[in-house]
Amino acid sequence: MPTIGIWIIIQLMISKMAGESFNQPKFSSLPTWNPNATYFAAGNISGNAIYNIFITTDNTIYIPLLDCCSRLPNSIFVTSNNDIYVSIGGSPYSIDAWTLNATSSISSMPVDGPCFSLFVDIEDNLYCSLNTLHKVVTSSIIGSTNSTTIIAGTGNAGSSSDMLDGPRGIFIDRNLSLYVADCNNNRIQLFYFGQSNGITIVNSTEVIRLTPLNCPSGITLDADGYLYITDRYNNRVVASGPNGFHCVVGCSGSADSTSYGLQQPSALSFDIQQTSSSFLAPTCSNSITIGSYCNVTSTSCDILQPCQNNASCIDSNTSSNGYICSCLSGFYGLQCQIDNRPCKSYTCWNNGICNETSKTEFICICSSAWEGSNCEIQTNYCQNVTCQNNGVCRSLTKNYTCECLSDSYSGRYCQIESNTLVFHQTISKSFAFIAIIAMASVMMIVIVMDIMKYCFGIDVISKDLKRIRQRTKVRKRKTPIIIRFIYVN
Known part of the structure; x- marks a missing residue:
């Protein structure tokens, strides 16, 4: 075989x-x-x-x-x-x-x-x-x-x-x-x-x-x-x-x-x-056995199998039921059907291990990724995690991940910037720096000219201003127009 x-x-x-x-x-x-x-x-x-x-x-x-x-x-x-x-x-x-x-x-x-x-x-x-x-x-x-x-x-x-x-x-x-x-x-x-x-x-x-x-x-x-x-x-x-x-x-x-x-x-x-429409019961050689194959004893314990939760069944002629159930620790009832243990198969969830601390109290040892008194709460792995660059943390089973808002960021914490983003940032900073220098230069020229004019009496642009005013007056002065009307009839 x-x-x-x-x-x-x-x-x-x-x-x-x-x-x-x-x-x-x-x-x-x-x-x-x-x-x-x-x-x-x-x-x-x-x-x-x-x-x-x-x-x-x-x-x-x-x-x-x-x-x-x-x-x-x-x-x-x-x-x-x-x-x-x-x-x-x-x-x-x-x-x-x-x-x-x-x-x-x-x-x-x-x-x-x-x-x-x-x-x-x-x-x-x-x-x-x-x-x-x-x-x-x-x-x-x-x-x-x-x-x-x-x-x-x-x-x-x-x-x-x-x-x-x-x-x-x-x-x-x-x-x-x-x-x-x-x-x-x-x-x-x-x-x-x-x-x-x-x-x-x-x-x-x-x-x-x-x-x-x-x-x-x-x-x-x-x-x-x-x-x-x-x-x-x-x-x-x-x-x-x-x-x-x-x-x-x-x-x-x-x-x-x-x-x-x-x-x-x-x-x-x-x-x-x-x-089959008819049934012929077998004749068992042993008087205490019954069943189609004479393999079941006729005692109450074997016929009824009344004791639950792995309790031991004891045949008893003194009991009205014909049997007595010897219950394991934590079970009681006529058939040991009542489970009074603090640790039951459903006490600790998600494969947590239940440990009895007393006859009425317990503590659950939770597997990884679960917590709570009954291991019913999934562990939040994002609690002490900060994702950079506005990334969003999402808790996973036994782990976490930072979801970056765009393709410009990557890495465990969205801390890595892409080359394209770095290039754009460099260009932007360069233009800003040039604009600041230009504005500062203009301001310095104005300040120097004011100092020369009011402190030293040197007006470097007075002649240019006078020339501009004269040119403006000439443009404003217009030749008079004389109109003559001729009588026709």
């Missing part, structure tokens, strides 16, 4: 649901599966590296074989009209679409890396999780488009609410909310429609059967909205339920190639079986 992983096909005794091309079954409140799996592999599948699996509502199984050919298909999605979308993991990267009865594929969406997972929502939008580029992109499959939109992540690895680190499996529900298996951050992120900041619904501190998540890779939801997650490096599949998370398959946690073990699972998909 290849070490890259084996795959789960979960058989369900449930009627088919219509709407999507994939199966979202509705389970009982405490569903169980046969712990011993059936190895599913045809002759041309065994030995190939596989990262994904897709099962349609008519139980057609699609598996991209990574080692089958040079183009390296590594993820797949099939729509309700049987259009097949395949991510090509080899360069040049692309997402190819095969329509029903087509003999060749067409490029559906431009991508700059391999898609670990593909998904098409109810509005015909195609999603791709770019594992190595730390983002999820989307594009409409209606009409022709050559553009994509980043819907989650920034393209850089990180653990803040708007960033991802090695995203793998994705799922989009009917409300267009995006669920992302954020592998390297060991968490599940939920991005509501139109929001770039995600909410951590399962984090790295969530203990499931004494072990936190270790690279969640595949994710799907059932009809009630409960999560099913392939926990890759814990070699198991876990699921949420009315009483919190529990292990479904591979619960030993060790890599195992037996029928009851898993080895680095990466994806999962539900199939469908029609409900």
Whole structure:
């Protein structure tokens, strides 16, 4: 068996649901599966590296074989009209679409890396999780488009609410909310429609059967909205339920190639079986076990699983409920359902670390770029920064930038002047200096002439002034005109 992983096909005794091309079954409140799996592999599948699996509502199984050919298909999605979308993991990267009865594929969406997972929502939008580029992109499959939109992540690895680190499996529900298996951050992120900041619904501190998540890779939801997650490096599949998370398959946690073990699972998909009109209950050899596979004990703790928040359940004949929940510190209530800890999963925002200082008080150690009692305020990095030349400071995540008002300035603080501006300033100063010298010279001449006239009696311009006055009088003196009138009749 290849070490890259084996795959789960979960058989369900449930009627088919219509709407999507994939199966979202509705389970009982405490569903169980046969712990011993059936190895599913045809002759041309065994030995190939596989990262994904897709099962349609008519139980057609699609598996991209990574080692089958040079183009390296590594993820797949099939729509309700049987259009097949395949991510090509080899360069040049692309997402190819095969329509029903087509003999060749067409490029559906431009991508700059391999898609670990593909998904098409109810509005015909195609999603791709770019594992190595730390983002999820989307594009409409209606009409022709050559553009994509980043819907989650920034393209850089990180653990803040708007960033991802090695995203793998994705799922989009009917409300267009995006669920992302954020592998390297060991968490599940939920991005509501139109929001770039995600909410951590399962984090790295969530203990499931004494072990936190270790690279969640595949994710799907059932009809009630409960999560099913392939926990890759814990070699198991876990699921949420009315009483919190529990292990479904591979619960030993060790890599195992037996029928009851898993080895680095990466994806999962539900199939469908029609409900039988009759049911024959099995006869269990042990009187304290029940269930279709005689693998569930009949005690209150095992049947009800009532204790929440990782509390220990103790069967008790003296209790009216048949059990007693031993709560962890900070929890109380009949089922340990009330969380009275000062530090909760949502106390410190934006990946802040909550430290309890007493039984009722806490302090948040905020990650860089955040501050406040709950790490709810983004740090203003412009507070002590002065941009020169009327530049405007704009605070960024973990940084700041000075936006210069024109191309004449550049530099970290807009302190660098362009050569053109320096030249213009030099010319302006030169003209101003020449004008000042000219004005000063005229004033000096006037002052010197006044001193010579009034102090020494020397009027250097008196003759010129007299000549100008005489010339003016001559021009003003006019020759008289004599008019004679002649009598005609």
